[in-house]
Amino acid sequence: MVIVMQAGASPRQVEHVVQMVREMKLKEHVIVGTERTVVAVIGDDRQKDRTVFETVEGVERVVPILAPYKMASSEVKKERSIIPLRPNTSARLGGIKVGVIAGPCSVESKAQISEIAHAVKEAGAIGLRGGAFKPRSNPYSFQGIGEEGLKWLAEAREQTGLVIVTEVMAVEQIPAVAEHADVLQIGARNMQNFNLLMAVGQQPKPILLKRGLSATLEEFLLAAEYVMKHGNDQVLLCERGIRTYEDYVRNTLPLASVPELHRLTHLPVVVDPSHGTGKSHLVPDMCRAAVAAGADGLMVEVHNDPEHAWTDGAQSINPKQFEAMMKSIKRIAQAIDRDA
Amino acid sequence: MVIVMQAGASPRQVEHVVQMVREMKLKEHVIVGTERTVVAVIGDDRQKDRTVFETVEGVERVVPILAPYKMASSEVKKERSIIPLRPNTSARLGGIKVGVIAGPCSVESKAQISEIAHAVKEAGAIGLRGGAFKPRSNPYSFQGIGEEGLKWLAEAREQTGLVIVTEVMAVEQIPAVAEHADVLQIGARNMQNFNLLMAVGQQPKPILLKRGLSATLEEFLLAAEYVMKHGNDQVLLCERGIRTYEDYVRNTLPLASVPELHRLTHLPVVVDPSHGTGKSHLVPDMCRAAVAAGADGLMVEVHNDPEHAWTDGAQSINPKQFEAMMKSIKRIAQAIDRDA
Amino acid sequence: MVIVMQAGASPRQVEHVVQMVREMKLKEHVIVGTERTVVAVIGDDRQKDRTVFETVEGVERVVPILAPYKMASSEVKKERSIIPLRPNTSARLGGIKVGVIAGPCSVESKAQISEIAHAVKEAGAIGLRGGAFKPRSNPYSFQGIGEEGLKWLAEAREQTGLVIVTEVMAVEQIPAVAEHADVLQIGARNMQNFNLLMAVGQQPKPILLKRGLSATLEEFLLAAEYVMKHGNDQVLLCERGIRTYEDYVRNTLPLASVPELHRLTHLPVVVDPSHGTGKSHLVPDMCRAAVAAGADGLMVEVHNDPEHAWTDGAQSINPKQFEAMMKSIKRIAQAIDRDA
């Protein structure tokens, strides 16, 4: 870190900062500038509370230099990670092929999930999404069909071979979800539910981690680090849009996070244009843009009857729209020497 | 809700929307304007997925009319709620007196918590805050001292009579926290941890619910509604700042939320200027501003040695600064015919 | 507009609102719901101050229904506009071909602008950008080379045939800029400089209008409407990123604005990934994503020696990177049945 002293800080104040640095078992380098003195701190300060210096008299501010995550960092592991989604299959994310996970927001019935599974498989998806446990802002809204939905998802896998991706909302749901699903999804609202992150880090199935509604990339990677630190390095990062002042979308989808994450981390990056816009008419264009930006995968809400979807109808496309979109992203992927 | 049709929507499209409204057991009122047709929907649509209409051909957008929360709403309960913080004491929030809860970010030791408790009690606080379980963005940071810290807090209560407010991060921590604390705090990152909200709703101690980092007031009140719907109507709302583009603060503290919440809900509103700014030099002024804006309570981080605080030193004030602040907010409170 | 009354509004309060509506020469339609009364207002209220109802007792809020712009709206003109950039040439934006405008942030010297012009022309650009008048946040920064720079730009046009796009910052600069340039650029910071918008609306050359740093799409289209209302309907909309809490970029580039603008307006949409990210390493990927999202044009900062650029070096790519990018966007454009 670099500690910037106020203009006019006294030598005694600088000395006090130096003492504090040494107490932390770090080394300092004092640089006297023309207008300000700066104390550069040498050593690994990731586990220190850097902000504490801001309370010290004479200190203007503290600038962190080292990124606080390690295992997720591309500095530690330079080659891109390829994450297998299910043992003994070719389904994976992070390689040359852009993989698409599609399905309804909520599992509604055995017939619904089966019908959609066949449709998205046909169009080229590698995974099936669908929520059995649903985090809902409104306590009066449908809260998910529960465990039975997990079984229907598993049956859809038997029928189609698709990888099953579904959300786990709470520590106590992990055994049931891990029994039936291939990939455990952590929702945006739980990105900093640290107890949940630690718990899914202690089981072996891959994690699809959604970016929080207003998370920085650093916070996002630190959430991944929580999972990795507890033993599970199979983490997929999912950009799903952020909250801004924009009002024509449910969320603003900042696609520059895709190349930036590829610079910062070795983990694969999936984009969810359904939540990332909240409007079905924007989804196909943003799927194309996400692939062009370099996304390793897409997560898309598809419903056989959006008008009667129990949840998120407004952002779901239908199987026919999905099929057309899949054809076009294949062409986009090839234009950047990938495949879909 | 009001469903706005696109300019040029066909009579058949309008008819289809009307059919959908009736299928939902609601009534419609079609208004043909000079440029657009609008379908006003009559009846309680709180439990319906209103956005589903946005997928329908010919629909431009959907405008909700009814607020989705009920129990938290000032329409249902007009008089302000006064929440007792501990049985058989006068400690309460929501009345004429502005109550202050103060203490360190983290419980560090028995001596630390006892010293700070005495200091803040002396200066006029009614409650003691301090985290034994700490949600930390960084998995390598100090994660809280755990259950022993809860006992030290309880001992500080024995010594001072202060009400104990401490965070519960996970469902499995509820029994221990509820045993020792008077008020259970739900942190900003858990504001939409719905399983946790439901669980604290099923126990009787008051809940201090922090606003999420980028929560709207509607989402904030829906989170309170989760707790209330499950049986616990003793909810304190805590404004702790929101994430914006501003970079001189850790969070932007939007104090207009105080009078707006007082308009929307009967629940008391507490302001946390420590997290709401992240900078100790801004805390006293923002405490004064919060009281002037009508806050029912304050939550303030106070540390006996901020330079060596294990967490959040940068936003902690010391007991001397706290004492001076308490004197001034008493004067501010009196200037608006309240007390502190 | 729809005026939502408070729960419990009295008949007299509703009557008062109805009176006000009639005073405005509009018609009302009162809908008594189960919990609230709503007053739907019929007629063109674009020129009325709708918010005035919010001061009236018993009114909860006002919901506008009609978009306030007309000439820019796709409801008024359904087919997409194709804007010729220079008479007697084929340079245009809005058709099947994605047009690229490239060049340095600032015009620095005759040699520099000439060298870059040749390089970008060679790689396939149709336009040359370069600022002679520079809006700078910092009064001590380089403020642009001034009128002489306009002449160098015009000379570069003679040499290459490229269309010249350059910024006009003030009403008094219009004659000089319009003399030398083909397209007048209005910068993001001037998007709501209404006097400037009116003035460029009164001259005939096309306008490239940049989206303001935190403009909504409605405000963006209203700014275009200012230009069009004063006589000039040759407006190109340029998405250049918005201000959010994200800190790894200078601006967040929200590409969903491209298909949304195509839905709302007939005007062409250009994307500027240089300002939209502020980081040269993100520019090529975001150029590709913008084209895939449906952009009609790109505006890209290219410098022959970014390390020594007088301004915006950090977001400029060099001619070699530009050439590679041009090749890849051509492939992307073809993948969506366009060309570049």
Added chain:
Amino acid sequence: MVIVMQAGASPRQVEHVVQMVREMKLKEHVIVGTERTVVAVIGDDRQKDRTVFETVEGVERVVPILAPYKMASSEVKKERSIIPLRPNTSARLGGIKVGVIAGPCSVESKAQISEIAHAVKEAGAIGLRGGAFKPRSNPYSFQGIGEEGLKWLAEAREQTGLVIVTEVMAVEQIPAVAEHADVLQIGARNMQNFNLLMAVGQQPKPILLKRGLSATLEEFLLAAEYVMKHGNDQVLLCERGIRTYEDYVRNTLPLASVPELHRLTHLPVVVDPSHGTGKSHLVPDMCRAAVAAGADGLMVEVHNDPEHAWTDGAQSINPKQFEAMMKSIKRIAQAIDRDA
């Protein structure tokens, strides 16, 4: 500035950075850390384009250390500035007394402005606001009554002795506005209209500079610096709220900017809770909060008949509400040892 090299940057890359620093006539200090090398740059780099280093191979990012403004900085002038608003009167801002400027959004008629002037004078205001030239997002909205309005304002001054504050939107309006007004207001949308800033810097009347809708404090102070650098150091900073995702207000009013600006600059700080909330029912509480936060002045929209205000009715309070608010802020001011 501090230039942070990437992990693994080569000695040659570091050497190249050092060369560039020296070319800029600055000095460097290379610090080799355990994980990264950092180049600290010594000397005044305010006029250099610091971001240029970000294009250099091996550079991770650049951290500015020196604030780019000088004349506005509290480092250059330590005592707070007191700005006289009109010669030969006691009206001033920046001293112990909190001054209030009040009046309608728009000047509508001679009678209206006179009636409001008397009412706000009576209640204790020191200044009268009112727009004759109105920046409006919508080209079809009322654009201000023009020069005649300036005369009515001047007449109201004759009658009441109030200081006149009114907006100047364009360079060509300066002579007329400066002839009739005492203080020239630069609106939020013009905060970075640099030509206008330079022009008002060349005339002697005080400037009330509104913070831009999404301006950082640094950009705000740089805008003030533009005015000061061109000769006019009589600048009042006006916080009027910022754009965030919040939707119950027109803008989010971040009052921590008041004490932070007092730390960064010697210029007085005025708060405008009318634009800062956009809702008249929130204005009085936020006036109180602003004074408690340390504001040197308030700017408040007051209309004798808000329901029929031509503009901004929704955020205007009436004279009776204004009078009550003035009484309460006087008490708040006294509670912090000021006066109002």
